[in-house]
Amino acid sequence: MKLEAIKDKGGMLLLNDAYRELLEHNGIFTPEDLWNINSESVKNILKERGTGRCMLKSASGSDVEAYIKRYQRIPFREALKNILCLKPYKFDGIHEWNVIVVFHFSDINTMEPIAAARLPDGRNCNLTLGITNYTRAQELLPRLKDDPVRKNRLIRNVAELTGRMHANGMAHQDLYLVHLFVKEDEDDKVYLIDLQRTIAQSRLKRRWRVKDLAQLLFSSRNYIDDADIELFRKTYADCANISSNNTALLRAVMKKAVRIQAHDERRRKRLKLGND
Numbered sequence: 181m182k183l184e185a186i187k188d189k190g191g192m193l194l195l196n197d198a199y200r201e202l203l204e205h206n207g208i209f210t211p212e213d214l215w216n217i218n219s220e221s222v223k224n225i226l227k228e229r230g231t232g233r234c235m236l237k238s239a240s241g242s243d244v245e246a247y248i249k250r251y252q253r254i255p256f257r258e259a260l261k262n263i264l265c266l267k268p269y270k271f272d273g274i275h276e277w278n279v280i281v282v283f284h285f286s287d288i289n290t291m292e293p294i295a296a297a298r299l300p301d302g303r304n305c306n307l308t309l310g311i312t313n314y315t316r317a318q319e320l321l322p323r324l325k326d327d328p329v330r331k332n333r334l335i336r337n338v339a340e341l342t343g344r345m346h347a348n349g350m351a352h353q354d355l356y357l358v359h360l361f362v363k364e365d366e367d368d369k370v371y372l373i374d375l376q377r378t379i380a381q382s383r384l385k386r387r388w389r390v391k392d393l394a395q396l397l398f399s400s401r402n403y404i405d406d407a408d409i410e411l412f413r414k415t416y417a418d419c420a421n422i423s424s425n426n427t428a429l430l431r432a433v434m435k436k437a438v439r440i441q442a443h444d445e446r447r448r449k450r451l452k453l454g455n456d
Contacts, residue, residue, distance in 0.1 A: 343419025
């Protein structure tokens, strides 16, 4: 992957050279061009961040599906809070672009980066190639109850991806099955999406490892048994370069998963009361 950063008074444009022709064919030459790319909203939970789906035209005339994440300038109050809380990360479009690039160089399956931009007023965005012909892991896993061979393969694939990510000092922080896309026609190859809150450390602290693993356990708890957990644990340990006999880690993950479940139940009760 050949990357290029173009800086001028209009901001900074980051390019994956493999998609330069596609961008230019669609009139994208500057950070403002990328920000203003025509898209339809698919996710806009926070006013500071939104995701849009866009269709680009290739030189051959075929459509290329892509997704753009736009980040508004962080409000002063939130920026001050981050400083006071000593938060070292600025979770924005450029941060996610950098994480995606690291994932690729670490051979961890994720989105394909096309371009990213930072504008002088603090706005920023990134554009990635759409992952097509996938099934979310949360939809596929329940279907594999009577297919132990495929179920074991999927569990190993998820464990290997998670283990490699942690071995490279990265934690997702939102590692639920909904963020794992599975390519069934590629032997259930797993891709991890939504990397905007991913953290990177020279050596990953235990708390982040526990959080990721507990989120996976919580989101899969209704579809797995003890044998599945054991298969995941051994596969993960091999890929994460840790001992497979780390019972203290397993206990911590179990305990964290229980807390996540309790938090989720309280949230559901609040939502139910609000809708009554």
